[in-house]
Structures are given as C-alpha cells and as structure tokens.
Amino acid sequence: MYALRQWSVRHSRGLNAFYRAFENTLAACHPLFRRIGYQRLERPVAALERNVKGLLFDCRMCGQCVLSSTGMSCPMNCPKNLRNGPCGGVRANGHCEVKPEMKCVWAQAVAGAARIPGGTEALTKVQPPVDRRLQGRSSWLRVARERAGEPT
Numbered sequence: 001m002y003a004l005r006q007w008s009v010r011h012s013r014g015l016n017a018f019y020r021a022f023e024n025t026l027a028a029c030h031p032l033f034r035r036i037g038y039q040r041l042e043r044p045v046a047a048l049e050r051n052v053k054g055l056l057f058d059c060r061m062c063g064q065c066v067l068s069s070t071g072m073s074c075p076m077n078c079p080k081n082l083r084n085g086p087c088g089g090v091r092a093n094g095h096c097e098v099k100p101e102m103k104c105v106w107a108q109a110v111a112g113a114a115r116i117p118g119g120t121e122a123l124t125k126v127q128p129p130v131d132r133r134l135q136g137r138s139s140w141l142r143v144a145r146e147r148a149g150e151p152t
C-alpha cells in the first residue's frame, strides 16, 4: 500500500532498528529451523513475509532483501527494478518518470537512509544484480541460513 510505504520511509530509523533485532532473532532460531526443515518452512514463512512486508513496504518478494541498505524503500518498486540508485529520469518534483504519480523509490531511499545511523553509507554499498531464481522465496529464512554460515 503506497501510503504505508511512505510511512515506512518516514519511520525508517525505528523500523531498521526493529529489523536488525529481528534478524538476530532469526539467526538464533537457525537450529530450530534446521530441525523442522527449511524446505518445510519455506511456504508458510514466505506467505507470512509477503503479507507483513507487502503491507509495510509493497514488498515484491525478490528473495534477497536490501531494505536495510535502501532506507526502508524497496527498490523493487522502481519500474526499472534498479538496485543501485536512480536512473536519469527522476522528475524535478522527485517523482518517477515511468509512474508520475509515484515518488521515485530512490529519492525515497535517500530520505529514509538519512534517518538511519550509518544509512547513507549503507546506501553506497553496491548491490549485486537481482537473482530471479530467488523470486518468491523468503528473505527471512535466507538471512537465518546466511548468518549461520550455511549455503542458501
């Protein structure tokens, strides 16, 4: 939902802090997740993630979340799916050239990152190209495995 997405960017500091703590919780749950089975968890966790992040960020379930590096503005809402900054078509009013009614997600990312300690530095981190094989998969489970040093 667009209005909630804007709210999330305005409250990026608190949401980022929550997300960091949540990541730690996910990492701590790795032994439990492994016992249950990541394959078995994939569908229900991805469904939960889709609902929660869909509401707050208009998440597109790319499976490789970068919200913490983009000021809580999901780059997959960019019509061009740009993951490393805006194109050259941002309008003078800060809106998207493809969807004029929408604020540029990268202009939003800069605003959101400025509210997060270290957010502007995180924004300069170069993101790898989107791996389409991960589309629809849970980023949360991926984080839990990554933090445990397991292949994802």
Ligand code: SF4
Pocket (backbone or CB within 6 Å): 053, 057, 058, 059, 060, 061, 062, 063, 064, 065, 066, 067, 074, 075, 076, 139
């Ligand atoms: S970066 Fe990917 S996982 Fe994160 S909110 Fe956007 S679409 Fe969802």
